[in-house]
Amino acid sequence: MNMKEYSTQTKAVETETTVTLTVNGEPRQLRIPPNVVLLDALRDRLGLTGTKKGCDHGQCGACTVHIDGQAINSCLTLAVMCEGREVTTIEGLASDAGLHPVQQAFLENDAYQCGFCTPGQMMSASAMLEDERIGTDDAAVREAMSGNICRCGAYKNILAAIQTARGQMPTARKEGEVS
């Protein structure tokens, strides 16, 4: 295999644009070139480093945030596409009243080790618990959570934490409840 020759001329100009979005309830403005993904914008430009980069290709789930309430991979989302959207990151999960039930359940169930995939796990879990289209039994939770890799392998405790949190969330359906 040989390194292929490619044109190295770059025609497009890197121009910055302004993006206005809501992050954790606060309106924020970003001045960024188009090739910045939401993950890097949050981390490098807004100082919200709780969202993690584990693969940068949508293959691990560490970068999971909510856009308009849905869990997405922020590493594959251009920040310029978030104009007018509501983004929630791990920094916005807890409220003045304290930890989110998912955070509290992760704490109590020791649902993490190194903690690096954990923000993504919790963002997926919190969105899933509010999504009535996803089943409530263990198998459905495992399947729905499979986009979040935990290399430490804390899956057992993560599952236990999610099912514990389900009971603490007024808006979540109970385990075994059919949608």
Add this chain to the structure above:
Amino acid sequence: MRSFAFSAAENVDQAIIACESNNAEASYIAGGTTLIDLVKLDVMRPERVIDLNRLPLKEVERLDDGRLRIGALVSNTDLAHHPLVTEHYPLLSQALLAGASTQLRNMATTAGNIMQRTRCPYFRDVAAACNKRDPGSGCDALGGINRMHALLGTSEHCIATHPSDMCVAMAALGATLTLEGPNGIREIAFGDFHRLPMDRPDLEHELEPNELITHITLDTPVVGGGSHYLKLRDRASYEFALASAAVVVAVEDGVIRDARLALGGVATKPWQAMEAEQALTGQPAKTESFEKAAEIALADALPREHNAFKVPLARQAILRALEKATQAAMNS
């Protein structure tokens, strides 16, 4: 990720004009799950990216003729859970939910799924020879590690697998794509949309450079059909298929009245096994008929060094999916 210019289109016309009026290499973006991935790897190098997300293509509606029209921008998640899909096309729902992860399905769109690129590692590696990425450079997969590669529809220029699950269900169900471009609107059968690699693996589909998919219309559901999508892979979730089978069968008095069969993970495009479908029709809904169909479906399989196991694996997927679909048909 190299730099590019960006604009967001408000409607289909704007999207087409934005693409057409610029002689730079342009790419549409919807979910972004393929494009951004590949731009980061330097495999795709758009100079201009046009955001389609504001286009009003997010509806799922039942047409008067009983077909189901799906807007190009309906997310994989929304489509999988849409009541009209779960009721009339459970196969599609099953296939969608077998693909990717919750997050990716939330982002990925119906048309984007159709446009997704292969996972061939040599395609994804700019230092490797790949006729799809760099026409005429050769194919490093042929003599390389090709465990994940295709058996059907391959050529000596490309053996890359089409990665979609959703498309396999669509190939079985039958669908029509609505395309819109500077010359107006046209329709194309789903089965004619993806091209075989032949000697131009870089030409993956029939879409013109400044055309876009606006709708996907599923054929009317098979009356009294049972269906099953079976995906076989190394781990239990969040992985591309080694082999998958999408089956719809309608059974009357123990005889197959109508059969649909498509394969994933083993072909260079979503693979409708038409001859096998014909062979099943009118036969008893029994193992012997299923085995015959599997044999026909895989008769042209051309294994390479590491993927020979996919022939029996695809056979197993076909047999089990036919069994399950038949049971579903009997129970319906």
Add this chain to the structure above:
Amino acid sequence: MDTQVIGHRTPRVDGEFKLTGQADYTVDWQVRDMLYGYPVSASIAHGTLKTLHLDTARAMPGVVDIFHHGHFPELYRASKNQVSEMRLPFEDERIHYDGQYIALVVAESFEQARAAAHTVQADYHQEEGARTSLLDTNQEGQLLESEGVSRGDPEKAFDEAPVTIDHTYDIAAESHMQMEMHATLAEWRDERLIVHESSQGVVYQHKAMARIFGLPEESVEVVSHYIGSGFGNKLFMWPHAVATAGAAQMLGRPVKTILPRQQDMESGGNRPASRQRLRLGAKQDGTLLSIRHDSTTETSFVHPYVDSLGSATPSLYACDNVAISQRLLEVNHGTPCPMRAPGETSGIHALETALDELAVELGMDPLELRRRNYAKNDPASGLPWSSKYLDDCYTNAAKRFGWEKRNPTPGAMRDGDEVIGWGMATACWPAMRLSCSARVELRDDGSVMAACGTQDIGTGTYTIVAQTVAELSGVPLKDIEVRLGESTLPAGPLSGGSMVTATALPAVAAALRNAFDALKEVATGENGAFEGCDPDNLEIEAGALVDKQGKRVSFGEILSQQKLGSVSGDGQAAPGDEKSQYSFRSFGAHFVEVRWDPGISRLRVARVVSSIDIGRAINPSAARNQVEGSIVMGIGMALTEKLDYDPRDGRLINNNYADYIVPCHADMPEIDVELPDNPDYTLNEFGARGVGEIGLTGIAAAIGNAVYHATGKRIREFPITLEKVMDT
């Protein structure tokens, strides 16, 4: 020891930081004027770099500089044991593996650095004969005399044995796949080098950096507060750290480099592929007469890493005739390094698989075979074990699993479409302890700070240090601050070898006791709360000093009264002569159920029951989590994990999280882990032996043995991907 905090499960003291996104991992650090580094990797495995084409990249927006051979500081090499790769970045133009750095682009933003790196073109002189994997060659490698062990006459015993087994076991190279990729932030301040590194050994990196940059040790500081795990590949630093620090030095600005996942997998360490020949000789009753274990592992051409595969074998079973040998073969891919339970994970895998084969040959229950050869003392040293309850582990786990219901005939146990397979294996890992220092500060606000230059890689070190302080001081956990992960703190151990617990806690305890002495001196001194009192008559109770009359004054009050902000104690702790009296190892047993659906070639691990004796678990929930996580990692090792190097050119083709398959949520079986509480006070005063690694040993073998039981097929090349077992 009757304990209040130690041995009791408690939420992690760093939990809220991790759960709210506040924990400062290396990748999260940003400093003023910081630049971003992005490495460019070689795309050949063997040859020389002829020309680098950098003009396009240099002209791109934001690009500050590009470092490469000929444009990089002249540095010194560190020693073999200080770094993961001795070769310095850009040292010469030789290319030893695909993925080796040939340049580092530095730019104002991450996007600019990456975009420019993609435009860099290289011309190479590619040479023939790249050796792409141990498993793709017949070459034997170099025999390492230092790794050899022999007792008795294993050859003769084998030849005379009535029953023998002679098989070869291959294991593919694996990737650590730690979630946080290797990352360095290097900053030079007044000739001082400050490095933030995702590191399992800040003190070691500190020394290595000082040596490489020719600096006095006090001029280097390495920080690693939170680590997105490592599993061994962050024990010793890699060339990206040197490249980043060198770039920062030349530019006079801080530089942060986070390896992309692809480069992390290519050049940031791996568990080397291995080939092992096991020869066992036994009597008809199962008594082992001979064990010969001959291994070969890979290393790179730039660093001689030895994964010691045979090190557990002489100690695991009673057998008079044992021989171990190891060879090392250099290959053209990234340098391997320790990966969780290094050496023994692979070695025990082969031994435990061979034993299962022997059990089949003998028609004996595999558990019974292991009991038959139970080693009451360490057969390698002849010393008694410090504490060994492996027989209890066998009994308890077998009972919880339901092993007695096992039908020994392969394929005989079915459930619908699925065939059930049950297998077991022994787990084992040495219990190590090194010397360590620590410091504890008692503060006037009643809080306590404990500091040690070790790290918490997710195992729970912050928490167990706090528990130790809480246990001995009676101060509640919420008032205890633990500082780890800074090389300027008293020197602590690598987070590796499962030795931090046994090593660091005694040092923390010693420092705390010295702090107590300092506090008593203050309390009994002039105007002190216990002025004139004999310090020996003061007891520590719930964060206070108490005298014989029952007078009690809290730590904070004692200090406030004397207008002191704090008192501190430095402590050292080191192993004594216990190693001359005992052998130290932890033991355990895994029992596994696999489900095999031959109709669709689907193989899944359904259930794992393990009993792992680690002495005292300081925090049982965190300890159990370690074993459960090891089991998950072992499932990957057994069924899916394999670095695919293209045999034509050594290029890693599955260099990402989608193509290198690790277990996901849906793969998780039912897991039942028992940690019998048998404190081992001969190793340290807390009775703890460490838990990070033992759970991974034996698990892949137990799975393979279960697969044999389900399918009747003995797979000797791991991982067991489905094509190896399917019916065709």
